[in-house]
Amino acid sequence: MRKSPKIGLVSLGCAKNLVDAQRLTSVLIAMGYEIENEYSKCDAVIVNTCGFIGPAVEESMQAIGEALNYSRKVIVTGCLGARAKVILDKYPQVAAVYGPGMRATVIRGIISLVGTPDPSAAQSVNPSGILLTPPHYAYLKIAEGCRHHCSFCIIPSLRGPLRSRFSDAIYNEASDLVRRGVKELLVIAQDSSDYGMDLKKNKTSLSALLRQLSELKRWIRVHYVYPSDEADRVVDLMGEGLVLPYLDVPFQHVNPTILRSMKRPGNIEKTLRSIEKWRSVCPDIAIRSTFIAGFPGETEEQFNELLDFIKEAKLDRVGCFPYSDVDGATANTYLNPVDEQIREERAARLMELQAKISYDKLEARVGKEYQVLIDYVSDDGVAVGRSKYESPDIDGVISIPNTKDVQVGDLVKAVITGHDEHDMEASLVEKTTGSISFIKK
Known part of the structure; x- marks a missing residue:
């Protein structure tokens, strides 16, 4: 029996990217390849990159460089892989560059570089695949791509339009994960609330899927639910105790002018009404959100509106990021960009304010x-x-x-x-x- 090639793999970025890495790893192991953590022992290395914002691109480039220090056979995939020229300009020695969602192409690239394992090395893999998370929780990706065109984002150009999975396939995967001992299912997509909108047959929705998944009697945690009627229906499920009372809803901003520039819906009054409604339906709900500070054209007055919202909404968890130019994003061309130092300062001010709110929120949990x-x-x-x-x-x-x-x-x-x-x-x-x-x- 010939020796099985050893493959190294590093995955960067979000949980959606991690799921892609799990699926790729599952195929490699099923074919008989060995997954090796030490690059120096690898016959080839795969770097699954993130390319959303500047710091993520920098981290991905560093990871590629590190892999090249140990291996002459490096394949780059993931979101940054969609911008092959950026990678090849700096690292022309990489063996191949592929965009996200090209698992079969990556496998063919591995075969061309190191050959195939002996057929006797093939392994059986669970239907739900290999987990790169601890065995008691798993991410459940319900859709690929996105139908929105936010001006600060290039996900549709990187990962394509919304493509929802059929609910039966998702349920079967979740059922297998539960059989394996998984106790928490983390539902993810670029916009989970859009799930099912693209399906011509077998029409469904996020709330319908979650109700089906609740039959498995496990923690179900939903990420990236945009403000919508569907978000309201998801909160109804939380009120019934079928889904964890945890809503991850990326508001991004509250000023109407900035939101229009972002090509996002909403305003401060509407958002506050939504939060009030969600808390009335599910009083113990925890609301998490993310915001962008220093978006092009943002004035001090508009930023102060955001601070006022933070004070009034009293969200449980908040992340705030200084606006970062994303290569290819529409917002890069907007007039009146905010000075980078001011972006950083505004993001820090918001997080300092939120820290006090978070402290008080956690203080209320003492003794419970x-x-x-x-x-x-x-x-x-x-x-x-x-x-x-x-x-x-x-x-x-x-x-x-x-x-x-x-x-x-x-x-x-x-x-x-x-x-x-x-x-x-x-x-x-x-x-x-x-x-x-x-x-x-």
Whole structure:
């Protein structure tokens, strides 16, 4: 039997990119390739890049350079791969460059570089594929691409128009993940609330899909739900206890003029009314959002409107990013760009304001009991996990010291004892039987 080629793979960027990397890894392993973490031992390396904003491009370029230090056979894929000239101008020695969603083409590239494994090396892979997350949670991508054309974004040109998956295929994947022990399903798409709008047959919607997934009796956490009637229906499901009371809704701004320039809907009054409605339907909802500071043409007065909104809305989690020119985005051509230093300063001011709000939000949780899903246990017995209000990697964590016999993937009950603006500490009450509940306390 000939030796199986060893493939290295690094994935950068968002969870949607991570899902692409999981699917690619699954095919490679099924074919008999070995996945190797040390580049120096690899026959070829795949760099799955992000290319959305400047810092992401810089990180991707650094990752490509690092891979080339160890391997002469480097394949670049992912969002930055759609801009092959940018990569080849700096790294002409890369073996091949492919855009996102080109899994079959990447596989053919690997075969041309290192050959195929012996057929006897082929492995059986679960229908839901290889997970690059911890085994107790998984991302469930329900659609590719996007139908919007926000002026600051180039996702439609990178990943194409909206292409929803059929609900039966999603449900079958989720069912397999649950059989494997996954306790939390994180539903993602570029705009999850648009799910199903493009399907000519088997018409469906995000809320219909979530109701179907709720039959699996697992935590279901939804990301990237844009303000819409569908968002209202998703919150209705949260009120019923079928979906985690966690709404990730990227508002981006609240000033009408800036939103029009962004080619985004909404204004401060409408957004506040939506938040009030969601909280009336699901009183324990946690709302997460992201904003852009220093968008071209943004005045100090318009930015202050955003600060006033932050004060009034009192969102649970907020991310704010200084506007970054994205190569190919319409907003790059807008007049009156904001000085880069002012962009940074405005983003910092917003996050400083939000830090106080977040602190008060977490203070209100002290003394209350929550079910916590454990993501990590340190050697000294500190279990680190999340409640219904925290998503992995982007929100705060709950640290529980002095745990015994608690393992990664366990569900425990814990009482919050302290916090800062982001993270919490808790005291262990008991391990649970493994059943999922939202514990509305």
